[in-house]
Amino acid sequence: MLEPINVSLESLNLMTLAPMLIPIIGALLIIVIDVIKGGLDKSLYVGLSMLFLIMDFGTLLDAAGVFAQTGTVMGVFDMMLIDGLAIISQFIIVGASMLFIPLALTHKRFHEFSYPEFFALFLFMIAGFQFMVATDNLILIFVGLETASLALYTLIAMHNRDKSFEAAVKYFTMGALAAGFFSFGSMVLYALTGSIEINQIAAVLQANNYTDIGYVLVAVTFLLASFAFKLSLVPFHTWAPDVYEGASASMAGYMSIVPKIAAFVVTMRLFEFLIHSGVVWLEVVLYVFVVVTMTAANIWALVQTDVKRMLAYSSISHAGFVMAAILIATTQANSALFLYWVLFSFTNLGAFSMLWMSRQKHLPDYQSSDHSFDKFAGMIKTAPVAALIMGLFMLSLAGIPPFALFWGKLYMISSAVTGGYTILALIMALNSAIAGYYYVKLIVYMFMKEPVTGNDGHVYVTNATLPLKSIIGFAAIGTIFAIVMLNPLLEFITAFVYNSGY
Amino acid sequence: MFEAVAFYLFSFLTIAMFFIAVTTSQALYALTALAAGMIFISAFFFILGADFLGAIQIVVYSGAVMALYAFGMMFFDTTRDVKEKKGNKMIIVGLGTLAAILVVVIFATPMVADNIVAFYPMTEGVGNTQDVGMVLFTKYLIPFEVAAVMLLVAMISGIVLAGKKMDLSLTLMSDAEIKDVKKEKNKKVLS
Amino acid sequence: MEMFLYIALFAPLVGSMFAALFSASPKTLIAGIVPSALLFISFLASSILLAYVLKTGGSIHVEMMTWMATGDLYIPFGFMVDQVSVTMMMVVTLVSTVVHVYAIGYMSHDKAFNRFFAWLSAFVFSMMILVMSDNFAGLFIGWEGVGLCSWGLIGFWYHKEVATWAANEAFIMNRIADLGMLIGIFLVYWNTGTLQYVEAFAAMPSLETDILTWMGIFLFIGAMGKSAQFPLHTWLADAMEGPTPVSALIHAATMVTAGVYLIVRANPLYDLIPHVGLFIASLGAFVALFAASMALVNRDMKRIIAYSTLSQLGYMFVAAGLGAYWVALFHLMAHAFFKALLFLGAGNVMHAMNDELDPFKMGGLSKVMKGTFIMMTIASVALAGIFPLAGFFSKDLILEVGFIQNHYIIYTVLLFTAGLTAFYSFRLVALIFHGEERYKLFGIDPHEAYKFMLVAMTPLLLLAIIAGSLKGTYFDMVTIVLPATQYHVHSAVVYWIMTIGTQLFVIGAIAFAYKKYALSEVKVPDGTSAMENSFGYKLLKNQYYIPQFYENYLVKPYRELSLAFWKEVDMKIVDATVDGIAKAIYNTGENTRDMQNGNLSTMLKWMVAGAVGLLSLAVVFGLAVKFSSEIEFFLSTLGVQ
Amino acid sequence: MFDYILSTLIFFPALAAVFGFMIHKDSIRAYGVTVSAIELALSLWLWFIFDSNVAGMQFMENLPLLPAFGINYIVGVDGISLFIVILASFFTLIGIASLTDTKKVKNMIITLLFLQMTMIGVFVALDAILFYVFWELSLVPMLYIIGAWGGEKRIYASVKFFLYTFTGSLVMLVGMLFMAYFYYQATIDPITGVGIWSFAILDWHRLILPETYQLWLFGAFFMGFAIKVPMFPFHTWLPYAHGQAPTIGSVILAAILLKMGTYAFIRFSLPMFPDASVYFMFPIAIIAIIMIIYTAMVAYAQEDVKQVVAYSSVSHMGVIILGTFALNVEGISGSIFLMIAHGVVSGALFLLVGVIYDRRHTKMMSEFGGLASVMPIYATIFGVMLMASVGMPLTINFVGEFLSLLGFYQQSHILTLLAGIAIIVGAIYMLAAYKRLFFGEVTNEKNKNLPDVNKRELVALIPLTIITIWLGIYPKPVLEPINNSVEYVVQLMHDKSITEEAKTRIPNLVQASMQEVN
């Protein structure tokens, strides 16, 4: 017979749920407000979302404090796992979201922001990602992932033009396939170990001494395939350029950061123990993934004619670069991953925001796409400040010191060096050099070419409003003065990662 | 013996149904075959003693999902023959069979699985549904709630995407056009 | 005394800078007079120093300031006036004062009058540094400085293509030799630890002969360039494109003798390595003959004199090489006087003949240019070595040196060359001053040069005549620092036979030249005569085809190789490789971007393909692990570890 | 103020550049001249308060940047860097003062001021990463200068310049990270098991590495430095960059930016990897000789006078490299001096080429001829610089060239003889170019009435001429501090070298002076 369940409320550690609950409550509230009184301006919802995100951030600070004191906290039937990784990644998720949401306040009107549902879905998505990173249960990971993904597909489609639907459908379909891979991989792991909790899986495999290596590899294959899709590793990357192009620029920037950090955290949880257990295959495969993704994406980025697409490929390449951390799997590498991602989010969001600010509704004759390189020709003459800032982001992405991303690169390559991956370190360095070309290409267009006739520079600020400018300014300042905040950041990240056992 | 017969029978049926579902050029056949396949899968669930799952399978898939698809099919008018362009069949079949063979090769070998402990063992003498309920509302409470959120998201998404407001695209309209539309239409439509 | 040293050294520099101030403005007489006056002051100062040295027998040594000091290397601007350098100083200041004064007249119609004096005085300054320096580095400053000024002065008429070409040739050829010099200096430094003459020479006896040999060879290579020894001789003849005072000063009296000076200065070194000395002497003898032979047929007045200079330099090297340093220095001094005189005379003739240089087009000029005629004749007599003029004392001494040291081949060669010298010198004199007045055919109206130019030349004339009488004093003075070997043929009979024989031989050669060119009918050669078509004549006329050889086998290949390096290697290999890598990367992108063809079906196929690919790897690996023992066994049977 | 003079030197121009955005474009030139004049005054003051007798670093500043990873803001100056710093500020002033490009002059001046910050930063940085920061950052203003004001193929040239050097420096960065890692491992405390991360160059100098490590690291650093120098066969970006860059760009590129590479050899490669330096001495010397002869020949074949000067730079850099790898005091001091000398002379030559380019908008030598009679002053200054360039004694170049070759002679006689060909081939192309430009009759109508150098150009050229001759005659004030610091470096190298060969190749100064005492 079943025993009645007696669970003390305290043992549930409900506080662990707080960071996820806040956006969910916020989303529901927004829907309720819309139901009660429709037709309210988007600025209200932006403000509300921002408020909830700030509250979320506050609870995260609290959680960070708790973690610093007591270490990893499990909660709600050990379903929630609040460790350093979860906290840092949630900081990045929420922080990046806070940078993203004011971008809705554009000068021109775009379709998605006319929906209160947009903001609700956005908050749900954040909650989904938060669940995904704050657990080691494959079911919750899966459900969180799907919640976030479904919301994301919709958010992309809500931009409401042909390209965005195309993007959403492509993303959705491939996402469904990836979901199939994920469930199949989980199934094999379950078959092997009888568990779907990562630490238990690890323990069981360890105890079995990886006897069923074939099974393990099948599981890893499918899980890797599904996360490679999320992380846009070649050849699972094919969605990324199209989706980035179809989505609004701000959304593209957001997509290049937040879903990926969530996926990275899960990947780290999943593969860390496998790598440490010396599964040579995985090491080889990840090595190949890292190198191919970095290199191929860079090479494709070289030939792009649209800035946004170029940035999409560059994001893929950066993902490959960061994937190296998973391969190297030392504390330094894992810290480098987060450090890199924090700095990357500043820079990349900034760059995409610049594109967003210059987004027109209708293409003039001289432009072949929304953000073709021609559009930026001679920008220094017509919009010098914007050109300088855009150039700054490009330099940072290229890894020119002392701008933000350089420090990430530095630390990442250093971790490769320390981890004994000499050749990898060199490949990473050389890839940065290849990448230099396409970033510089935009700089060349902006600073060294003459403007196209009919381009009076207004186009670069067509969407500019104070919030947009503030966000870009914030990103720019973060990019330039990254070095100032670097030391506390690195110490914080290292401590959290180390104390989480990674 | 019964189990073996049932397994092979339903295996054959599901494989056949799903095979039809992915190969037929008649959308209606595909839909029907898919629905049948889903039903046959629920049979496996019953065989394996997962009664709750079996029920859910029939309700959700054969009921809700199939209904949605049927609706969709009518909406999209795909009852006519679907032309599948001649692609490179070799790749598709090749990849498919290769995948199957590879995994089958591995799965054909029995697992060692020494240290498997049932973390949430089935309780003897308790109905499957009850059993499932116990676990679902303790350990899997959070995923369950998140799943609820997910369904909410799906619902909102469906409503938003299929809704009338998507017919006009503010993204593609200039400010002047938006103003005009605003005057004509109900304010609630466009906030 | 130090003050006089500085005056002697820097007066030319002040003069040069004074003239340089006016270099951009139109001709001012003062720009010529002031440097000349300053040079005269320098000459006076040098004379005082000479007197001092003569009187005390000591030397003056000053260190002005540090130039370079790093590590163990210490190079000061140090100057030394000893018996050798004061001799050179006297020669340099005297000849250059004369030439300066002469040039005021000679260049009076030139637009760039002021610039000329700037360069000329700068040259004198460099030469003074060269001779006065107390270390090799300072010597090198002067060495390069005279090269620079020579470049500027040869190419003085820069609008003339040949002049600039000759200037560059001179500079570059000198640079080739300078490299040898530089290496020699390095050798000295790294083996003796210093570049000061005194210390370096003091350290040399303790060094290995091999090292000393190399040192001697490399320093001599430096000397070969400046003194235009074979095979670096071609520039000297071409350098005659410069104004004639330049030829007189630089390419006869001073700069070209720097090489001899170097050998004399380095006498402690060359004393230690007599085999190198013998080589130097042999080369000198060869050059003496070689250059004289080219002078025989040449039809360019200045070039003939240049070849004679070359020939005389050969003599000097013979002396220096055989260890008779004081003899070499003496011939250097005597030669400077009469050769400068000869050149200046040639300058007068050129002026008179509107820059015509072909002596065949002159003739009979003795009537219009009496002064010049006398001077050039006396200079030629001195050059030929006729008693009692300067050349007799210095040149015949060299012959004796060769004879006494039993180098009979050298002696024979030099003797023969002495005959040739006499012949071509008087061939020139005869063609210019005697015979018919062929210049009239060319409508030229010659006139004598300014008086003051002739007056300016008289000191040289005087010295060309009496220099021989200074021999005794000179010997006493320089042998304080130079080996004081006396070269006397021990048997009086042999001595007299030799001396008189030589004189007769030389006079015979002169007579032959007069007979052929002054007394008989001389026509302007038109390339038809049998002699002109003979092989020997052509060989000599074309300077043994050496310039052509250089042009065809060094200059042209260098130019072509340079072009090939640029167009083929640099652009097509080195740069193309770099660009090729970049292009290859870019093209890879261009060719593979179709992977992203925008079709969802393809994307899905890529995904599945990726997964299946991973799976295959997994199976391969899984099987490998599973059957690892079998695989190992299999491999071991194959002999693979 | 004394304590922070280096930071002031670095950041004053940057700050001024930021303020420059607010200045009206008509007044920007005056602003630029003022700022760079102040900067020059500051750097001269630095020289004034610099203690020549001290061999080590002076005016050190240390500020934590990323202490968790051992990255600090450490700056300091010694005899090796002092004069390059002064040269950098000097040339910025000269550059701005002589600026004739009126197009977008404000952007140009602001860019130049930023560039100045990076240049000075490179030479005073004593932290590898700080060094790297300035090193890379210097590419950006240069990219802009070439790309925005350059000639026809400016974009190709600028991007090539950027990517080529960027690639090399990234390899160097990997090397730096390795070096830091080795330092970390060497300092691991046996009890705690934790080492010290440090990128401080002075810390690295103390680290003694096994020879194999040294060889690899030397290679990695070499990539970065060699491309920057540029050494054969990595030199092909240079002709393009020079050929396309505006005058000011070429001047600064040749005078300062190229020196970063050779400076870095002395600052990093030699003291950090003495054994590897000895090991690679001959290969590098051979490369240097190829640079000297080969590029001189290529220079001879050029038709564009600016390319002649550009290739001549490569040739001269070969001599600098040779002097550096002489590994003795004479050679290294000479190479440092030659860096300054080449900076002055090639900078001046580029300025001179700019003069005729401004007048005729062509640099092809075939377009000119006989300029000596049209522009006598110009021809004279050009002649002085030409003679300096071919290494005439009593000009600044000779001192450096002489010492460099002298130094290397101790290591190899034959190679020095080959390298010495520099003085021949150098004369060949330079004189040929001079002849084509200045000698002969004026054949081109357009050249008949070219104005001679004007006052503004003279303001730039006269000081350079004076320096060229002054330091040629009296190099002591510069050579002495250099010598002291170099002696320190050489002794350090000797002390920390481990192989037998290195011990013999690198002189032991202490022993030498001991012998003298005895």
Add this chain to the structure above:
Amino acid sequence: MEIGLNHYLVLSTILFAIGLVGVMRRKNLLLLFFATEILLNSVNIAFAAISHYYGDLTGQMFAFFVIAIAASEVAVGLGLLIVWHKRHGNIDLDNMSTMRG
């Protein structure tokens, strides 16, 4: 003949492969979505089987959530298809390649 876990796993794999073939071969989006349903369903069989053989409920839980996810996906997927169809009148994915390269 005893039916073991491996049988179910093999069946699941075969079905999964069929699903993959469908995903790759279908050009009609609606039918393509069918194939993704097959993928998820095939996994469900395996989960249930493992759950059965191990006597552990977790597998059933996973299958349960997979069903939920599948259902949600259908909703969103159909929503997207509807919008697309409204605009273009077809749901053929070959018409869906405006973005490429």
